[in-house]
Amino acid sequence: xxxxxxxxxxxxxxxxxxxxxxxxxxxxxxxxxxxxxxxxxxxxxxxxxxxxxxxxxxxxxxxxxxxxxxxxxxxxxxxxxxxxxxxxxxxxxxxxxxxxxxxxxxxxxxxxxxxxxxxxxxxxxxxxxxxxxxxxxxxxxxxxxxxxxxxxxxxxxxxxxxxxxxxxxxxxxxxxxxxxxxxxxxxxxxxxxxxxxxxxxxxxxxxxxxxxxxxxxxxxxxxxxxxxxxxxxxxxxxxxxxxxxxxxxxxxxxxxxxxxxxxxxxx
Amino acid sequence: xxxxxxxxxxxxxxxxxxxxxxxxxxxxxxxxxxxxxxxxxxxxxxxxxxxxxxxxxxxxxxxxxxxxxxxxxxxxxxxxxxxxxxxxxxxxxxxxxxxxxxxxxxxxxxxxxxxxxxxxxxxxxxxxxxxxxxxxxxxxxxxxxxxxxxxxxxxxxxxxxxxxxxxxxxxxxxxxxxxxxxxxxxxxxxxxxxxxxxxxxxxxxxxxxxxxxxxxxxxxxxxxxxxxxxxxxxxxxxxxxxxxxxxxxxxxxxxxxxxx
Numbered sequence: 001x002x003x004x005x006x007x008x009x010x011x012x013x014x015x016x017x018x019x020x021x022x023x024x025x026x027x028x029x030x031x032x033x034x035x036x037x038x039x040x041x042x043x044x045x046x047x048x049x050x051x052x053x054x055x056x057x058x059x060x061x062x063x064x065x066x067x068x069x070x071x072x073x074x075x076x077x078x079x080x081x082x083x084x085x086x087x088x089x090x091x092x093x094x095x096x097x098x099x100x101x102x103x104x105x106x107x108x109x110x111x112x113x114x115x116x117x118x119x120x121x122x123x124x125x126x127x128x129x130x131x132x133x134x135x136x137x138x139x140x141x142x143x144x145x146x147x148x149x150x151x152x153x154x155x156x157x158x159x160x161x162x163x164x165x166x167x168x169x170x171x172x173x174x175x176x177x178x179x180x181x182x183x184x185x186x187x188x189x190x191x192x193x194x195x196x197x198x199x200x201x202x203x204x205x206x207x208x209x210x211x212x213x214x215x216x217x218x219x220x221x222x223x224x225x226x227x228x229x230x231x232x233x234x235x236x237x238x239x240x241x242x243x244x245x246x247x248x249x250x251x252x253x254x255x256x257x258x259x260x261x262x263x264x265x266x267x
Numbered sequence: 268x269x270x271x272x273x274x275x276x277x278x279x280x281x282x283x284x285x286x287x288x289x290x291x292x293x294x295x296x297x298x299x300x301x302x303x304x305x306x307x308x309x310x311x312x313x314x315x316x317x318x319x320x321x322x323x324x325x326x327x328x329x330x331x332x333x334x335x336x337x338x339x340x341x342x343x344x345x346x347x348x349x350x351x352x353x354x355x356x357x358x359x360x361x362x363x364x365x366x367x368x369x370x371x372x373x374x375x376x377x378x379x380x381x382x383x384x385x386x387x388x389x390x391x392x393x394x395x396x397x398x399x400x401x402x403x404x405x406x407x408x409x410x411x412x413x414x415x416x417x418x419x420x421x422x423x424x425x426x427x428x429x430x431x432x433x434x435x436x437x438x439x440x441x442x443x444x445x446x447x448x449x450x451x452x453x454x455x456x457x458x459x460x461x462x463x464x465x466x467x468x469x470x471x472x473x474x475x476x477x478x479x480x481x482x483x484x485x486x487x488x489x490x491x492x493x494x495x496x497x498x499x500x501x502x503x504x505x506x507x508x509x510x511x512x513x514x515x516x517x518x519x520x521x522x523x524x525x526x527x
Contacts, residue, residue, distance in 0.1 A: 024344050028340075029341075031337065032338065032483070034402075042398050046397045048397070049396055075295040076299065078292065079295040082292045082296075117509050117513075119475065119476055126316060126320070126498070127316075130312055131306070132309065135298075136299055136300060205384075205386040208386050208389065209388035213479065216299075226393075238385070241384075242384045242385065245384040249384070255284070263278065
């Protein structure tokens with residue numbers, strides 16, 4: 001049987017990519033001094049730690065400390081998302097190339113890219129001396145990062161709209177504002193709302209770790225318990241975080257599904 | 268007189284969701300303690316941060332952070348390669364299209380979901396305690412991070428593959444495993460490569476902050492300078508990181524375009 005061969009340049013590309021990956025992996029492993037010895041020991045060490053976490057610390061004192069922190073993370077994530085949503089919504093119109101002229105949207109897009117480049121944690125510790133230790137710092141950090149990401153996503157949604165309704169509004173004598181309120185917003189609102197919820201899910205994870213630099217939330221509790229070697233309580237913190245994230249994810253995913261796909265009709 | 272169709276009444280989700288969302292937002296802001304007056308007062312302290320932030324000490328940063336920056340990149344490379352390699356078989360088990368056993372599908376899917384709920388820095392904290400402070404903990408943390416993302420993205424891609432080729436392979440007498448290996452795997456390989464590059468970018472970004480909890484990389488230097496509020500030393504490091512991240516992103520965008 002004559003099986004056609006893969007073209008030569010494709011094969012060269014494939015092999016060079018594979019060798020690039022292998023070489024860079026070896027370079028990294030040797031640079032980080034990761035020996036086989038350490039890799040083989042790692043599972044046992046992790047097992048010891050996980051074993052130390054059980055039985056979990058289920059005393060009421062532990063919960064009194066942990067639960068408010070867990071909810072603080074939730075509030076930070078939600079408030080940060082609200083800040084991001086409120087500010088990114090008008091900005092995303094300015095950043096869309098079918099709404100504004102070229103030079104404006106290019107400048108706004110670059111600004112959004114710039115905001116997006118800073119991780120929440122870095123924003124958080126830059127704000128820390130100004131806004132103080134506490135959830136406010138975390139909220140601002142999460143919110144500002146969300147403006148960047150939501151602005152980019154929303155503007156891409158606006159760029160992808162169907163131009164037909166806009167034309168018909170123009171044809172019936174509508175102004176530019178009418179075009180936006182009756183043509184663009186109804187088209188983009190479902191997708192943008194679902195992006196807001198999606199961002200909330202991401203922000204929840206981000207706000208959980210912000211406590212590491214003292215910006216509020218459950219991360220502070222975890223790092224403290226790990227430093228004091230109070231592993232059962234650290235385990236409780238972890239479990240509480242997992243429960244919170246899973247619950248929020250499930251609810252948010254269900255709402256997103258409903259918004260995008262519409263009501264499911266029972267057949 | 269034109270007969271306008273009646274506007275449908277808003278759904279229950281809108282009726283409850285919008286007031287509920289607004290109420291929860293107000294409640295969150297109250298809980299966080301957003302006080303505009305305090306905020307304005309504190310804003311007068313901003314010179315503590317902004318003055319050093321805009322007077323970067325380039326020479327110091329270049330001298331002290333270049334090694335750590337290389338370490339950061341190495342952590343990201345190693346973690347994303349191993350993480351994605353581990354995720355490749357796992358996501359076939361976590362997809363309904365290729366795993367026929369309902370129970371093992373559920374187990375693998377839940378495992379991937381569980382890994383995904385724990386934030387990357389939490390993994391880093393756990394691993395620094397378990398295997399000791401240093402880049403090895405960072406590699407393990409990002410490994411879990413990339414495993415979780417790749418598992419989710421790839422298993423959902425496998426869910427939506429074209430079942431035709433698998434059926435054709437089975438019709439010629441292939442076993443289930445053979446049909447997965449010869450028909451399902453080639454269908455998702457281009458996506459796998461694209462996701463891998465995307466995860467590599469995410470890992471580069473995430474590896475920057477790993478050092479804050481002692482898991483190696485350039486974050487270690489940021490952390491020590493942060494405690495002393497030496498923002499004049501931090502800001503050039505941040506700019507250096509940005510340059511590296513942007514360069515790597517450009518490279519990966521170019522490569523992705525070449526593959527797809």
